[in-house]
Every structure is written in structure tokens, then in C-alpha cells.
Amino acid sequence: xxxxxxxxxxxxxxxxxVRALDDLSLDVEEGTVLSVLGPNGAGKxxxxxxxxxxxxxxxxxxxxxxxxxxxxxxxxxxLIGLSGQYAAVDETLTGWDNLVxxxxxxxxxxxxxxxxxxxxxxxFSLTDSARRPIKTYSGGMRRRLDLxxxxxxxxxxxxxxxxxxxxxxxxxxxxxxxxxxxxKGGVTLLLTTQYLEEADQLADEIAVxxxxxxxxxxxxxxxxxxxxxxxxxxxxENSDITHxxxxxxxxxxxxxxxxxxxxxxxxxxxxxxxxxxxxxxxxAKIHPLDISLKRPSLDDVFLSLTGHVAEDEVAAxxxxxxxxxxx
Amino acid sequence: xxxxxxxxxxxxxxxxxxxxxIPEVLVFSTIQPVMFVLLFRFVFGGSIQTGQPGGYVQLLxxxxxxxxxxxxxxxxxxxxxxxxxxxxxxxxxxxxxxRGAVVIxxxxxxxxxxxxxLTVMAAAGYAVGWRPTSGGLSIFLxxxxxxxxxxxxxxxxxxxxxAVKEARTVQSVGFLVTFPLTFLSNxxxxxxxxxxxxxxxxxxxxxxxxxxxxxxxxxxKNEFGATATSWPSQHPLETSLLxxxxxxVVFIPLSIRKYKNTSN
Numbered sequence: 337x338x339x340x341x342x343x344x345x346x347x348x349x350x351x352x353x354v355r356a357l358d359d360l361s362l363d364v365e366e367g368t369v370l371s372v373l374g375p376n377g378a379g380k381x382x383x384x385x386x387x388x389x390x391x392x393x394x395x396x397x398x399x400x401x402x403x404x405x406x407x408x409x410x411x412x413x414x415l416i417g418l419s420g421q422y423a424a425v426d427e428t429l430t431g432w433d434n435l436v437x438x439x440x441x442x443x444x445x446x447x448x449x450x451x452x453x454x455x456x457x458x459x460f461s462l463t464d465s466a467r468r469p470i471k472t473y474s475g476g477m478r479r480r481l482d483l484x485x486x487x488x489x490x491x492x493x494x495x496x497x498x499x500x501x502x503x504x505x506x507x508x509x510x511x512x513x514x515x516x517x518x519x520k521g522g523v524t525l526l527l528t529t530q531y532l533e534e535a536d537q538l539a540d541e542i543a544v545x546x547x548x549x550x551x552x553x554x555x556x557x558x559x560x561x562x563x564x565x566x567x568x569x570x571x572x573e574n575s576d577i578t579h580x581x582x583x584x585x586x587x588x589x590x591x592x593x594x595x596x597x598x599x600x601x602x603x604x605x606x607x608x609x610x611x612x613x614x615x616x617x618x619x620a621k622i623h624p625l626d627i628s629l630k631r632p633s634l635d636d637v638f639l640s641l642t643g644h645v646a647e648d649e650v651a652a653x654x655x656x657x658x659x660x661x662x663x
Numbered sequence: 664x665x666x667x668x669x670x671x672x673x674x675x676x677x678x679x680x681x682x683x684x685i686p687e688v689l690v691f692s693t694i695q696p697v698m699f700v701l702l703f704r705f706v707f708g709g710s711i712q713t714g715q716p717g718g719y720v721q722l723l724x725x726x727x728x729x730x731x732x733x734x735x736x737x738x739x740x741x742x743x744x745x746x747x748x749x750x751x752x753x754x755x756x757x758x759x760x761x762r763g764a765v766v767i768x769x770x771x772x773x774x775x776x777x778x779x780x781l782t783v784m785a786a787a788g789y790a791v792g793w794r795p796t797s798g799g800l801s802i803f804l805x806x807x808x809x810x811x812x813x814x815x816x817x818x819x820x821x822x823x824x825x826a827v828k829e830a831r832t833v834q835s836v837g838f839l840v841t842f843p844l845t846f847l848s849n850x851x852x853x854x855x856x857x858x859x860x861x862x863x864x865x866x867x868x869x870x871x872x873x874x875x876x877x878x879x880x881x882x883x884k885n886e887f888g889a890t891a892t893s894w895p896s897q898h899p900l901e902t903s904l905l906x907x908x909x910x911x912v913v914f915i916p917l918s919i920r921k922y923k924n925t926s927n
Contacts, residue, residue, distance in 0.1 A: 418753075424754035426677060429680055429684055441755070469685075
């Protein structure tokens, strides 16, 4: 069963001047993770806001857990959890205050709200800071608290809009761990990100979007294959370059690419080609500085799909500002 | 619907909790009006001659009370704009709560804060010689008027906050509206010294009618009225009540609808 279905969503801003979503369709199978991957301004947040009932599309339909988001937003809100790009909690209040407040707003009783708050604080390792105002929290702690707030009533469908944007590498690792735990619990998750690595780590499937459209869709592996197979990469001393080129050309049978001391070529036999290369180098008494079998990164995927790199943040940010601060 | 009232109370409670967590806010929101009381009382009090028994402070206090509750407009607007900017309003909107609860809860929170501020100011006024001469019921009514006026303006604040969105701009807009309104009035000086057109404005200005109404309820004659013969000057209680009702009838539904339709 599909937990999330979006069909032909169109959303324009500024009287049609900016087309944030341009006939966007996607769906998520129950209990799986879909990562919506794209640069700033691609339409990720608009998609999440429509699915989470915060924004009405100009046209198109969407259902969450089988319920039409435009027709029965109240019913949808009872089933979803949303955690946005910034920690949407009251910074002047403590973590405990916030979670109890959200518990009350989810219509739990007083005692139940307190109990749930304490469970969540424990689960996200925030018990020690529970009585401190959020503004004293680190970025990672804020995000964890924000995520906890979206899990008060165990949601069927969870939306995480760029859950790690702005976090340091450690905060990001922690957040990934937390999200992976959640996914094991069987929640359906739609996660947006501009980090290719994040999509690769967390998602069952990836939808790449650009200019308000899904431009590619599939598993991380399938997307990588779409760009091309594996490449054999060998780095050697300058004196060994010519000899190594001959060996690689024999194994690969196709065009070589040489970048200073690194020789790379597409191979179709994977690890077999790698071992073959190692044996040949050993026989020729060449000691490679580095040898590896490279699968294309999602960066390569993005580049080949869109013709531009994904991390074009500065430019995209300025475009966003011109669009009147639309998020 | 069953939970609508509880939702409102939860939001209001949040604002009170904020005050408990950062008491500085409370301190500063009472210092400013108290400062005004002292400044006007001691800077102008000596040189402004009135025929009022008890002196200028008797006329001044109603003026400062009204000015202070008028700033509720800006306070509400700024608070709401900040919540929007931080994404908190988005979070609230994704919850299964009644749609008006967030804005109604905020107006309640700001109204409760007003009660506290008015109490502190009354004490400060008393300390510098303010002595209402009417009975207890009239004094209570005067404070009820002030409270309701602040509450009505709070709803304009909701609209302004939602429309302008940027907290700093909201602050400026709030002051841009409330400063001329409070000074183009009979609050601090007689309107008779103003140019004719301004006199006319000052006479109908809700701040003037509120100040006049409070003066009347505190047992003073309305000395600073522009033209004593005009209808609002003659009937400050009725005019003020009318203003409050009109403001609430217009802005409560308008602001709630705006909240439902706003996405930032």
C-alpha cells in the first residue's frame, strides 16, 4: 500500500512568476523511506508543506495514509509528524516544557503528556538537559528535540525537511543514527535533503528533483547504474604511468582517463577486474599508491541528470531571496 | 471542537511559562510604563498648570494607562511574527488543534500580561500622588475599559503580525501606528493648542475617548478635551465602547481568517 501519493502537484508563487512545483508526482510505499533530493529552491520544502497540510497546491492531488490532504487536513494532521528545516520549538522554554506542551496540543492528558515527554527525552539522550531552555542547546540537540516533538503520538507518516542542514559532522552522524532507529520502527518516512550522502545512507528510494519536477527516481544503486558502471582507479608513481596505462587498457578494453598520476577506466567485471589489475601490477613490479573500484557518487548522478552540481547553495540562496523569502 | 478551549489554554500557558523562564521580559515590559509615569510626572508635572485638584498627575495617569495598553498592538504583532519566523507557527499548524487556538491563545496571554502591567503602573502612580476620587466600582470599570481596549488592539496586532511577518518591521509598524495615535490625543496635553485639523483628529481618536472615559471614571472632569461640545467629547464612555466593539467585530474574524490562509 502507498502511504504517500502526490499527483501532478503544481505550486506557483508571485502570481505564477515562480514555478516552485511543476507537475510533481511521487509516492512512498508504506514503511519505507523516500528521500527527495535536490538543491535549494528545487521544490523540496513546497512538496513537504503540501503533504503536511501547510500549503495548498494550485492544482494536483495528494493523499497521506489514504486521506486527501486538501479535503481532510484535520484527519491527516492526526497521523503525521513534521520536523522542519529549523528547530520549530519554543526556544525560551525548556525541552521538558516544549514536549509537555506539544503533548497537550496532541490532546494527551496532563499525566500522559509528562510521561511521553520523559520517554522521548530519554530516548533522544536529552534527559540531562530537559530543564534547560532550548536556546542553550547545541544545534544537534535542538534538532533531536524537534524530532522528538514530531513523535509525540507515534505518527504513521513522518516528514523530515532537511533534518541535518546546518549541523556539524558529529551532529549529522547522531541524527542519522536516530533516524535509522526510527525507520526500524516501521514508520513511513519522506525525507528531503541536499546531501547526496544522506540520501544514500537513509533512503530505500531516492527521487531527484530539480525545478519542481522529479527528474529521476529509483534506488541509490539503480541511479548510480543509470549514470554508468564502476571505474577502476589506480594511482602510481610518475615513472610507472606508461606501463600501468598499458595494463589498464588491456583489462578495461576502453578509453583511459589520466589525471596527473591517477589512471581510471570503466570496467564491467567489478572485483574481477580489480584482482586482475593487482596481479598484473605485481608481476610488473609496480607498487600502486592507491587502487580502488569506484562506483559513481550521487554527485555524479546529479551532474549527469541536471547538468549542474547539486551543491550550488550560494547561487540558489540568492535566487530564493529574490523570490521573496519563500521557503 | 471539544478540545478547542483546552488548546487555547495550552497556548496561553506557554506564554506565561515564557515569562517565568525569562523574567527579564516581565521586568522590562513594566519598567517602560513606570518610567513614563515618573518622567511625565516630574518633568512636565511642575510646569503644566491645571485647575485639577491634586495636580497634573491626576490627568496624566489615565493617559499613560491608555498609552501602555495601546502598545499591546505592537507586542502581540511582534510575538506572533517571531513565532512565524522560527517556524513554530508551522509546527502548530501541522497539529490537530483548532485553527483559531494559536491566535486566540496569544491574545489571552498578552491580555494577562496587561493586567499585571496595569497593576504595577497603578502602584507607581499611587506612589507619586495619583488618587482617583470616584468609587470602587467606577475605578474597576475604568480598568475593565483599559483591559478591553488592549484586548481589542491585540487583535489588530494579530493581523499586522500575520501581514508583515518580519519581526523587526512589525515592531516599526507597530510604533508607527501607536505613537501618533497616543500623542495626537488629549493624553498628555490639551488638544486646544493643536492646529484645527489635528484637533479634529484628536477629538475622534479612540485614544482620546479612552483617556476621557478613564478620567471620567476616575472622578475627573475632562479638562483636555478638544471641543467640549463634540459628540465623542460629550460621550467618551459610549464612543470608546463603540470603538472596542467595532474593532473586535471586524478584526477577530478577519485575523482568524488571515491566520488560516497565511503560510510563510
